[in-house]
Amino acid sequence: MHDPGQPARHSRTVLSLDPEVVGSLKDGINFKKSTDDGMWYIIYKDQQGELKACKNQCKHQGGLFIKDIEDLDGRTVRCTKHYWKLNVSTMCYVNPPESFTQDEFEVVMTDEGGLKLVEVIVHDPWLAEPRDLQKLQEGEMTVPWFCQPGVMDNHLDKLQTTFICHHNFCVEQ
Numbered sequence: 001m002h003d004p005g006q007p008a009r010h011s012r013t014v015l016s017l018d019p020e021v022v023g024s025l026k027d028g029i030n031f032k033k034s035t036d037d038g039m040w041y042i043i044y045k046d047q048q049g050e051l052k053a054c055k056n057q058c059k060h061q062g063g064l065f066i067k068d069i070e071d072l073d074g075r076t077v078r079c080t081k082h083y084w085k086l087n088v089s090t091m092c093y094v095n096p097p098e099s100f101t102q103d104e105f106e107v108v109m110t111d112e113g114g115l116k117l118v119e120v121i122v123h124d125p126w127l128a129e130p131r132d133l134q135k136l137q138e139g140e141m142t143v144p145w146f147c148q149p150g151v152m153d154n155h156l157d158k159l160q161t162t163f164i165c166h167h168n169f170c171v172e173q
């Protein structure tokens, strides 16, 4: 739980690369492993030399990404567990479509030409100020929890609720 005496956000460096390694980054997708903790990271370099970076860890159930051989633009990686795809030039998952975005690291260049990937950690306000569970009152809606990715329409009086996999849902009036 977040200690109210501590700042609501802080940052930590998850990967440091020296100038030689930075110079060897190729255009497109690069996989890099931290020698400190053994974690893998993805660094995407566009044609202007701009860098984006994220963890090599799928948001679905933590699978590892590999290059997607069907991706001709060199921007998409594919999860080895259930084959979700992530466009690392936008950090949006493209399969399932319009679902998650991947959390990005800040890419900080050092004066010497190296770089650091910095994770900004924001404390969850729900954990910082927990509230007691409230009992549902008569007439309040309950939403079942689905364990399988998929789409389901649930028609209620004036609302149409579309569930897209088990983490997101959209409500249309």
Ligand code: FES
Pocket: 058, 059, 060, 061, 062, 063, 079, 080, 081, 082, 083, 084
């Ligand atoms: S863990 Fe990546 S698609 Fe399921």
